[in-house]
Structures are given as structure tokens and as C-alpha cells.
Amino acid sequence: NAGVTQTPKFQVLKTGQSMTLQCAQDMNHNSMYWYRQDPGMGLRLIYYSASEGTTDKGEVPNGYNVSRLNKREFSLRLESAAPSQTSVYFCASMGVGQPQHFGDGTRLSIL
Amino acid sequence: GDSVTQMEGPVTLSEEAFLTINCTYTATGYPSLFWYVQYPGEGLQLLLKATKADDKGSNKGFEATYRKETTSFHLEKGSVQVSDSAVYFCALSAGGSYIPTFGRGTSLIVHP
Secondary structure, three states: OOOEEEEOOEEEEOOOOOEEEEEEEOOOOOEEEEEEEEOOOEEEEEEEEOOOOOOEEOOOOOOEEEEEOOOOEEEEEEOOOOHHHOEEEEEEEEOOOOOEEEOOOEEEEEO | OOEEEEOOOOEEEEOOOOEEEOEEEEOOOOOEEEEEEEOOOOOEEEEEEEOOOOOEEEEOOEEEEOEOOOOEOOEEEOOOOHHHOEEEEEEEEOOOOOOOEEOOOEEEEEEO
């Protein structure tokens, strides 16, 4: 019963480096999401994928790209990391008419 | 657009105290309402939900009632424990939307 699995759990990058955050779900959910969580800011939606083959921007998409690789996997890429992207990143999935299921997060620091 | 407003924290209580965390919402139609809990270092987990007016969601001693007339979904627990210390998020999901709307979260700290 893995649910939503995120890798890595922790990462430190230097400004300008790139990296991809991975997310996979085993609940056969159609929709998947990437959020960032910053102190005092709650959850902010970066990108989402309503179904396999589609992706759309959320509230704070600048500096990020996503790929819905298949129904299970939804990755988030930072092409040129900036200190403002230091945050905790959460992936979530959701079935029709159901609540969201969240991963345990990736803690990303950019120096 | 849809929105969720919840009381700011932190809420600090002694063990066995009564808890209320207020949540009000604005939405078109008849959304489903949720409370999520986030323990330190973890992701959000669904705590309880209600899908129509006057429904009461409950789990682990927590309760919340979907009040359409006051557009509210307040979270309550009769006797909190130190292990309830966490951040609590109120959220709604409107029919036909892929994007749930979250409140900003309320931190609860319970002292022994």
C-alpha cells in the first residue's frame, strides 16, 4: 500500500543546477499534482495533470516544467534552480470524486 | 472563485482541552469538504470528509459538520492529546473541478 511515492526525500542544489523530482502513484488515479509548501504560505499549486496526456499550469508555474510520463508517474523539473525555489515539494494524486492523496514530500534547498 | 478561510494559528492547548478550529468557505454549487492533517515531516493525510449539507465527518475523535447555511465546516475534538500536535488544513472540492481549494492551515500545539 505505497500510495504516492516521491524521490528524492532531500536534495541540496547550487544555483543554476537542474534536477527532476519524481512522483509515482499506485492507486490508478487519473489526476496528479505538484505543490510547494513554504512557511506561512500554505500549499501552492505549481502544475497539475487532470489525466494522462494533459498538463496545466497552477498558481506558481514559473521556473518549473512537468511531464506526465504515464498514468502512474508525474515528474517536476527545475531547469535552472534559484534560491527562491527552496521549499518542500509535495506530489498528490486524486481519483474521480475522491480526496487527494499526498506523498511525504521532497525537501529542496538551493544555495 | 472558490475560497477557504481558516483561523490563524498557532492554537496552543493543554492536554485534554476542547479543540475548535474554524473553517468557512465560498463556492458555487455544493462542494465536498475535507479536513487534512499534516504531522511534522510528513505529507497531508485525509482526516475526515463530508459530501453534502448536514453530513458529519468523524475520525480519531475529531468531528466536523457541513453547515450550508453558515458555509462552515469547523473541526472539533473533545479532548486533545499531545500526539494531535500537527497542522490542520480545511479544503473543498467543487463538482467538476480538478483542483481542490485549501485553506492556509492551522498549527495546533498540545502541551502535556
